[in-house]
Amino acid sequence: MARLTLVLVIVIVVLAFHPTCFEARKLLNNFEKQQ
Structure with a gap:
């Protein structure tokens, strides 16, 4: 369960920062x- 949360956090961070990059x-x- 913790792994799924970690994956979701990573996806959100990537989506948040990719347009900025x-x-x-x-x-x-x-x-x-x-x-």
């Missing part, structure tokens, strides 16, 4: 192009 990568690419 994607946006940060996009901003970094734009910044590198301006240099």
Whole structure:
């Protein structure tokens, strides 16, 4: 039961942070192009 909860927490964290990482990568690419 604890393992299932751990998996749910990991999934929520990944879903919460993945778009942020994607946006940060996009901003970094734009910044590198301006240099």
